Amino acid sequence: MRTTAWTSASSEESPSSSSIWPRTEGTPSDLNALQEELGYTGFLILGFPSNQFGKQEPGAPSEILPGLKYVRPGNGFVPNFQLFEKNDVNGENEQGVYTFLKNSCPPVGGDLGNYAGRLFWEPMKISDIKWNFEKFLVGPDGKPVMRWHPSIQVSEVRADIVKYLQDQKMLD
Template sequence: MNALAEYYADADFEILAFPSNQFELQEPGVTGEEIMNGIRHVRPGGGFEPLFTIFQKTGVNGAKENGLYTFLKGACDYTFTEFWPGLFYDPIKVGDLQWNFEKILIGKDGKPYTRYHPSVILANSFKDDIDYLLNM
């Protein structure tokens, strides 16, 4: 995501990250500082500093789902067709985010444009869609 943030630094483009602990409990940090220390020193580590906004930890699925994610998931096709083990929320529903690093691209109009499977990670994988939305 840092590569995209650098590439689009002068564009009307923003990356927003919402940590969640609902996937194999991989985000145990509670405070913003604990989460940032995990990013800097564990994953990805090596003193990594994100060039994008990271919000407080939130629920993206289930009974404690943040309303933003209810809206986003309702507007996009889902990226998984079966559930994986290691999900820590209830109830589980079709269309839920099923792993960390799913990404949702939103247009300038505030409408979700598309949702990417968590395996889509290379900056070039997003550029055509981002460029399209920036030029609308």
């Protein structure tokens, strides 16, 4: 049995940040730590880069991993979770998995915010993924369980995941 947290839109910048990685716990290093801590339960983190938020992931697929390792966050960073090919998470070309996830979990947050000129898809819907590092928890049966706004800290996400794993008798 596997419990999967889908991390979507893992391109870099937070809408309120001038640096590439958000200055919060929502960083790839925090996701590595979460995967390391809970991986023994069957928990998996899946990352899906997207260029739809501020066009922050413009590179070719072959540039994403070296960019993480040498640029941002740099310092030799290597994700210990599966990183998928860059794709659209919103709009007419969104991947089917996102349609499924967004239809299965209620929208988080209010509207899409004041990001005029920084969101690159149409049509826009209230259920759309709001920004980088929005997260979904998918149970071992493949059913989405929970969704977190991108501003939610990994520590809060961790607490919700631990509670879910305990409720499912997958964690002591």
